[in-house]
Amino acid sequence: MQVSGLQKIVFASGNQGKLREMQHLLQGSGIEVLAQSAFNVPEADEPYSTFIENALAKARHASQLTGLPSLADDSGICVDALEGLPGVHSARYACETPDDQKSDHANNTKLLKALANETNRQAHYYCVMVLVKYAQDPQPLIAEGIWHGEILTAARGNEGFGYDPIFLDVASGKTGAELNIEVKNKISHRGLALQQLLNKIKLL
Numbered sequence: 617m618q619v620s621g622l623q624k625i626v627f628a629s630g631n632q633g634k635l636r637e638m639q640h641l642l643q644g645s646g647i648e649v650l651a652q653s654a655f656n657v658p659e660a661d662e663p664y665s666t667f668i669e670n671a672l673a674k675a676r677h678a679s680q681l682t683g684l685p686s687l688a689d690d691s692g693i694c695v696d697a698l699e700g701l702p703g704v705h706s707a708r709y710a711c712e713t714p715d716d717q718k719s720d721h722a723n724n725t726k727l728l729k730a731l732a733n734e735t736n737r738q739a740h741y742y743c744v745m746v747l748v749k750y751a752q753d754p755q756p757l758i759a760e761g762i763w764h765g766e767i768l769t770a771a772r773g774n775e776g777f778g779y780d781p782i783f784l785d786v787a788s789g790k791t792g793a794e795l796n797i798e799v800k801n802k803i804s805h806r807g808l809a810l811q812q813l814l815n816k817i818k819l820l
């Protein structure tokens with residue numbers, strides 16, 4: 617797959633794992649994915665109440681500071697009974713002050729407590745990916761993925777990260793933390809969004 621005009625793109629994230637995943641997926645595409653840290657781009661603020669606004673802000677910020685096309689993502693878990701929370705606050709759900717360290721364990725404990733008397737356990741992971749060709753691109757490429765499941769009443773499994781130990785994939789009967797990475801990548805919000813983004817890039 618050769619895509620004209622997209623020889624180099626900056627990945628607007630400090631997350632090395634995500635960067636490697638992206639580089640792996642775009643292998644052979646003629647597109648080189650570079651870390652924003654290579655250009656000393658600081659993490660952008662994520663002040664918005666929707667994933668798409670935050671992803672766009674990150675992509676525009678990295679493109680503005682590097683002069684290159686930029687790719688950003690944003691993701692989290694949305695719980696029906698909590699009107700979509702933790703949502704964009706997923707990473708820092710249990711933090712009470714800006715100085716608090718984020719903790720997966722504290723987040724899971726808080727979510728289990730919030731749902732203690734709740735019978736509706738429906739939830740989904742959401743991921744959005746945005747590619748801007750220039751900082752003020754009026755027509756960004758946008759791809760999204762959703763992974764539906766339920767919140768358990770106790771944690772299970774040791775794989776994955778974040779809310780995976782309490783998130784049940786109903787089809788397999790396993791939590792996100794009981795699935796191996798290859799299986800998770802095929803069905804997860806992030807895997808689906810990446811695949812959709814790749815299909816859109818191919819059409820450029």
Ligand code: IMP
Nearest residue numbers: 689690691692693706707777778779780
């Ligand atoms: P971000 O996209 O790296 O900002 O992730 C936001 C937060 O959502 C993470 O810190 C996790 O708490 C949660 N999250 C997103 N994707 C996953 C996942 O695949 N498994 C578990 N938690 C996730």
